[in-house]
Amino acid sequence: MDSPHIKSRAKSPADDPDRVVSAVRVDDDEAFELKLRPTRLSEFIGQTKAKEQLAIALEAAKARGEALDHVLLFGPPGLGKTTLATIIANEMGVGFQQTAGPALQIQGDLTAILSNIKDKQVLFLDEVHRLQPVLQEKLYTALEDYTLDIMIGQGPSARTFVLDIKPFTFVAATTRPGLLSSPMRARFGILLRLEFYTEDELRFVVERSAEVLQVPIDRDGAAEIAIRSRGTPRIANRLLRRVRDYAQVRGNGSIDRPTAIAALEMLEVDAHGFDELDRRLLRTIIEKYDGGPVGLNTLAAALAEEQDALEEVYEPFLIQIGFLDRTPRGRVATKLAYEHLGIEMPRRYSLF
Numbered sequence: 001m002d003s004p005h006i007k008s009r010a011k012s013p014a015d016d017p018d019r020v021v022s023a024v025r026v027d028d029d030e031a032f033e034l035k036l037r038p039t040r041l042s043e044f045i046g047q048t049k050a051k052e053q054l055a056i057a058l059e060a061a062k063a064r065g066e067a068l069d070h071v072l073l074f075g076p077p078g079l080g081k082t083t084l085a086t087i088i089a090n091e092m093g094v095g096f097q098q099t100a101g102p103a104l105q106i107q108g109d110l111t112a113i114l115s116n117i118k119d120k121q122v123l124f125l126d127e128v129h130r131l132q133p134v135l136q137e138k139l140y141t142a143l144e145d146y147t148l149d150i151m152i153g154q155g156p157s158a159r160t161f162v163l164d165i166k167p168f169t170f171v172a173a174t175t176r177p178g179l180l181s182s183p184m185r186a187r188f189g190i191l192l193r194l195e196f197y198t199e200d201e202l203r204f205v206v207e208r209s210a211e212v213l214q215v216p217i218d219r220d221g222a223a224e225i226a227i228r229s230r231g232t233p234r235i236a237n238r239l240l241r242r243v244r245d246y247a248q249v250r251g252n253g254s255i256d257r258p259t260a261i262a263a264l265e266m267l268e269v270d271a272h273g274f275d276e277l278d279r280r281l282l283r284t285i286i287e288k289y290d291g292g293p294v295g296l297n298t299l300a301a302a303l304a305e306e307q308d309a310l311e312e313v314y315e316p317f318l319i320q321i322g323f324l325d326r327t328p329r330g331r332v333a334t335k336l337a338y339e340h341l342g343i344e345m346p347r348r349y350s351l352f
């Protein structure tokens with residue numbers, strides 16, 4: 001993500017409650033996530049709409065013996081974009097190569113990757129919104145007709161070569177689809193929007209991960225973790241890991257509801273798994289703008305965050321659980337938000 005919000009430093013990063021519930025990946029998630037990452041579409045929990053759309057496209061492409069159409073995966077962090085990209089390669093039975101927008105700086109970086117592409121393979125580009133505009137333009141032709149124009153030399157003696165590229169599947173991921181140019185968006189045949197997970201789906205995620213990790217957990221214990229995971233599998237897995245530690249040290253190693261509650265309270269994970277920005281956003285609307293409505297640009301300035309990051313990454317979850325309303329006149333904090341923060345809701349006087 002582009003703008004990780006500034007966090008106060010706790011003594012140990014592992015004890016920082018905001019870190020525990022942040023949807024953004026942190027370094028020590030990596031090895032752990034790899035282990036818990038589903039590898040086939042059938043193991044991928046939830047996202048029924050995206051999964052169905054993808055399953056049909058995969059079957060059709062396989063039947064035709066062609067590369068799958070280019071895919072754009074978008075949605076807030078930690079919902080399974082990278083996971084789905086690897087699943088696509090597995091299901092197609094093709095190679096997988098991964099890079100990220102900020103890793104490609106000059107045209108040579110892109111040329112090197114594209115000229116080594118194997119037939120029908122998946123090229124996964126994470127954070128596609130951070131790819132330099134000049135490189136985006138180069139990519140357009142590669143995606144459309146599998147050729148790449150390479151300029152050699154400068155000035156009057158410059159010459160252009162056309163490089164043929166093997167047909168491949170470009171899978172791009174972004175948390176901020178609003179930052180993509182429309183020609184870029186038009187290159188994707190398959191657009192998959194990932195949504196926040198329901199509590200039941202997250203309970204499945206927790207139960208599945210517990211099985212992989214061989215941690216005994218009962219349904220209520222898993223449900224308790226699911227509720228506080230902010231609709232996000234990454235957070236669910238991270239909380240499971242911390243609750244497992246707690247159960248091992250303070251309990252008998254297995255996770256039931258009382259153990260999960262005690263562990264999550266110790267970690268200061270609140271009832272909805274809010275992180276610091278969620279709370280700051282709601283508090284700002286309530287305390288600075290009397291609960292709203294407040295315009296997105298004003299709110300972004302007050303929080304020192306980018307507008308589209310608020311709109312695409314943070315607000316959707318708060319809206320989904322009914323803490324925030326988007327109205328034509330701006331953002332409004334709801335009764336639930338006041339209750340959650342323990343602030344009394346002022347009585348509103350109507351003019352009529």
Ligand SMILES: Nc1ncnc2c1ncn2[C@@H]1O[C@H](COP(=O)(O)OP(=O)(O)OP(=O)(O)O)[C@@H](O)[C@H]1O
Nearest residue numbers: 033036037044045077078079080081082083233234
């Ligand atoms: N549908 C799912 N079923 C089971 N586990 C999942 C699912 N989606 C995600 N996960 C788990 O959540 C972790 C985070 O998912 P992933 O890395 O794919 O998210 P992402 O959308 O790529 O995040 P980012 O925007 O930060 O790149 C994975 O390691 C995986 O274990």
Ligand SMILES: [Mg+2]
Nearest residue numbers: 081082083126
């Ligand atoms: Mg990812």
